[in-house]
Amino acid sequence: MKVLKFGGTSVGSAHSLNHVKEIVAACPQQVIVVVSALGGVTNQLIEMTRMAQAHDSNYEAMLQQVKIRHHDLIGQMVPEQRQHECRQVIDTFIDEGLASFYSLLYANDELAPDFIDRLSDAIVCHGEIMSSAIVTAMIDDAVPHFSPNFIKTMDTVTQRVLDAETTERLIREEFEHRTERVHVAQGFIAADVETGEKTNLGRGGSDFTAALIAAALDAECLEIWTDVDGFMTADPRTDPTATVIPSMTYAEAQRMCDAGAKVIYPPTIAPVALKHIPVWVKNTFNPTAPGTVIEDD
Ligand code: ASP
Ligand code: MG
Secondary structure, three states, X not given: OEEEEEXXXXXXOHHHHHHHHHHHHOOOOOEEEEEOOOOOHHHHHHHHHHHHHOOOOXXXXXXXXXXHHHHHHHHHHOOHHHHHHHHHHHHHHHHHHHHHHHHHHHHOOOOOHHHHHHHHHHHHOHHHHHHHHHHHHHOOOOEEOOHHHOOEEEXXXXXXXXXXXXXXXXXXXXXXXXXXXXXXXXXXXXXXXXXXXXXXXXXXOHHHHHHHHHHHOOOOEEEEEEOOOOOEOOOOOOOOOOOEOOEEOHHHHHHHHHOOOOOOOHHHHHHHHHOOXXXXXXXXXXOOOOOEEEOOO
């Protein structure tokens, strides 16, 4: 079994989603596909929260753009017989969920800060919920999963952290007995272990979700599908001599992530390193390129 994580640009257009379909179809073994929101959508969800709070009604137009973008992808990617249902799912999340959350913020000046925080968390999880609905519907017989059911966070005095033990147990319960070939789950989104309210693993956290699933299930590998060919020796935008690093150790990858390499969300490395699971960083737009493998020496 492998875990394949596709980032925002990889699920952001019909062109990239066609690659995603081919990459998944080419895997002979069982795969768990973890998806980000369509590229840019998380930023838009946050921006609309800010606009609604500032009583800027232009958030409504932006919300319609988000809806149209999802509808367009359904039209291009989802088989005809599943399009209607998939559009309805998106419409419910936008017209009932998001629209009511934003109008609450728009109409009320005196919401408690804690309530606004919880509302913002409930809003931001919609990006992955909607992208995963499309990816599930576009792949025949893909089984949908809901990550807040098994990725759990808890609050400490100072911050929100992963409840690692509960999460590991719940991931096993969710997937271990399954025999279907393709499974789809949302990256990034989680739920509070006590209240069940939606939370998340932080910006860029979809990589971490995929690593937690791979580690809990002892996956044969984790593949992070992104829009670059792998870890590079330097920033290719400023250094034309930059080349892809074919392989690196977990410690080297961790050092590069901590130093700001945007390729992988830093907390991703530890869970897979502990289980000695190789991580491949691959380019969805150039799938035959070898990429970077991160593994033991
Ligand atoms: N969609 C989330 C973000 O933009 C999580 C992710 O893509 O990893 O931060
Ligand atoms: Mg990312």
